[in-house]
Amino acid sequence: MAVTVETLDKLERRITLSLPAEVLKNEVDARLKKLARTVKADGFRPGKVPMNVVAQRYGYSVQYEVMNDKLGEAFSQAAAEANLRVAGQPRISEKEGDAPEGQVQFDATFEVYPEVKVGDLATVEVERVNADVNDAAIDRTVEILRKQRRTFNQRPAAEGAAEGDRVTIDFEGKIDGVPFEGGKAEGFQFLVGEGQMLEAFEKAVRGMKAGESKTFPLQFPEDYHGKDVAGKEADFLVTLNKVESQNLPEVNEEFIKTLGLADGSVDALRADIQKNLAREVKFRVAARNKAAALDGILKVAEFDVPKSLVEAESARLVENARNDLKARGIKDADKAPIPAEMFAPQAERRVRLGLIVGELVKANNLQAKPEQLQAHIQELAQSYEQPAQVVAWYMSDRQRMAEVEAVVIEANVTDFILSQAKVTDKSVSFEELMGQNEQA
Template sequence: MAITVETLDKLERRITLSLAADALKNEVDARLKKLQRTTKADGFRPGKVPMNVVAQRYGYSVQYEVVNDQLGVAFAKAAHEAGLRVAGQPTISEKEGDAAEGQLQFDATFEVYPEVAIGDLASAEVERATAEVNEAAIDRTVEILRKQRRTFAQRPATEGAADGDRVTIDFEGKIDGVPFDGGKAEGFQFLVGEGQMLEAFEKAVRGMKAGESKTFPLAFPEDYHGKDVAGKEADFLVTVKKVEAQNLPELNEEFIKSLGLADGSIDTLRADIKRNLEREVKFRIAARNKAAAMEALLKLVDFDLPKALVDAETERLLEGARADLKARGIPDADKAPIPAEMFKPQAERRVRLGLTVAELVKANDLAAKPEQLQAHINELAQSYEQPAQVVAWYMSDRQRMAEVEAVVIEGNVADFILSKAKVTDKPLSFEELMGQQG
């Protein structure tokens, strides 16, 4: 029998499902007889409870289960016969009007996946970033390693704080003479000249000696993370309790060996740093170019989205936001009144991109190949001390392997787009790529 599919909206469809009343009754009776074997009731031996008692106790729930099971089978069969790609779960309700004798009829309303038509990739324009690891980047990393192992010694009372010093201070800020939350601290430490405090605050403390106090104005930026004080001007009273000068370790054999390089050679250290930086640059460039390729791909498609998929993705983003709040120690984060609508644009973008990428993968054989998965895992493992253990960790878990597969597929898609699109190369400095400008 041909399946009649009714179009209700762009992607919304409806079909009618029919179930034979006799078949439902027979299945209900069979399940009740099975239950009878284990049903217990006062006054009866196990397995000897009368069927009318079993039916009275379980009849409604069994019938509900049977109808749901049969509707699921009937819907799957009808969707298959009609060649439908169903998005999400159908909504099923009893059909109004007369049904054929001995039949129960239901309406199944659902959405289908859209037809994804991708425009000409040759018309896409993509800016592809490039970057190299130079000697200056290696020098900078060496200095970071030295700073990570620096020590501090108290300066003489006659010497003021300079860049690189660690200062211990008491401070209190007021706006219009009134203290504000987070504007007061005692025994607070920070490193001068390393951007840990607002520039005006550092400027005021720079040059101060232990035991000195100073009052100075400070204008909070408009985009300051503390919304209560953003864009406002405060007066701060600062008292310096201690000034400590940094002592950087010598770049010698002993220092290099402490980093795990047995030969203690500066050449070995620089070569090791270069390998690590090149690996990081490769990943960052790939991520940046992948994002650019995906953005160009989205400009070549325009299709309706199944509401069910968007709603599901919105819920995932919402739950992710709540989990993030909980991880930050926010009380009752799971009950936080976060409006789902704020995630809808992001959810729509993700669904649209996911459907588009899936179509591109299918049409151009861009699925991840076993050797690609292995190569990607090996590369990830190289940044750890025991790469073999990391490889085994990935290979032993399906979820982790699925995540690796998704990354590889996205890389294949990005490479395919870049091979077809109008590409303009944009060289970036190491600092720009790593977000270390200034």
């Protein structure tokens, strides 16, 4: 019998599902009989519990289970017969009014996928960036490696704290004479000149000697992460307990070999850094150009987005946020009151892009090819000490391979958009690409 589909809104539909009452009853009876073979009850041997006892204990849950299964089957069959592409899960409720004799009826309300129409890609304007690894970037990385292996020696008592020193301090801040949360610490360490503290705080500590105390005013920025103190002025009392100067290792054979390079030469070190930075630059350039291409495609594709998909994506983002809090050691992170609404714009954008990407892939044969998957995994593995093990790790798990496939497909879509769009090429510095600045 033909399925009648009622249109409620742009993407919302409703169909009526009819189930024979006798079929439901027979299935419930069959499952209860099967359950009776193993169910246990006081006063009865296993398998000898009377059916009326089994039905009394488990009848409701079995009926619920059967109803869910049969409604799911009926909905899937009806959607297939009507050639509907269902988005999300249907909302099923008992149909109002009298049902035909021997039948129970339910309304299934759901959304369908929209028809995604992508406009003329030739009108899309995209800025494509490129970047190179220069000597300055390599020098900067060498300095980072040196700092990662630096040691500290206590300064003589007569010497004050200077740039690069590690200081140990006690401090207490007050606003209008009242202490505030997070404004007090003892035995607190930071490195002078590395941006770990506000500039005004570091300026006050510079030149202080061990055992000295100082009181100074500090103006918190308007955009300070601590909203309770943002934009306010505090008075700080700081006592400097210890000053330690840093010692950076020399870039010699001994130092280079500690980095895992058997050669031990400066040329080998710089070549290895250049290779690793080039790989990172490639990934970051690809990510930035992908974002630019997808931002552009959003402007020429208009369609309604299923609310159910946005809600599901918002819920997923909330779960990710809770997992992130949990990973940071936040207590009761799984119960954190994170409203899904705050992720709604991000969720809608993701869903919209997903639908556009899917349409472009289908229309232009942009699926990931086996050789592309293999090449991407090989490239990822090169940054590890045992590349072959990393390749095997990816290849052995379907979920990880699905993630790789998604990345390759997005790269294919990006390349396709760039091949059709109005592209402006722009060279950016290594520092800009990596999100660095001169003071970092």
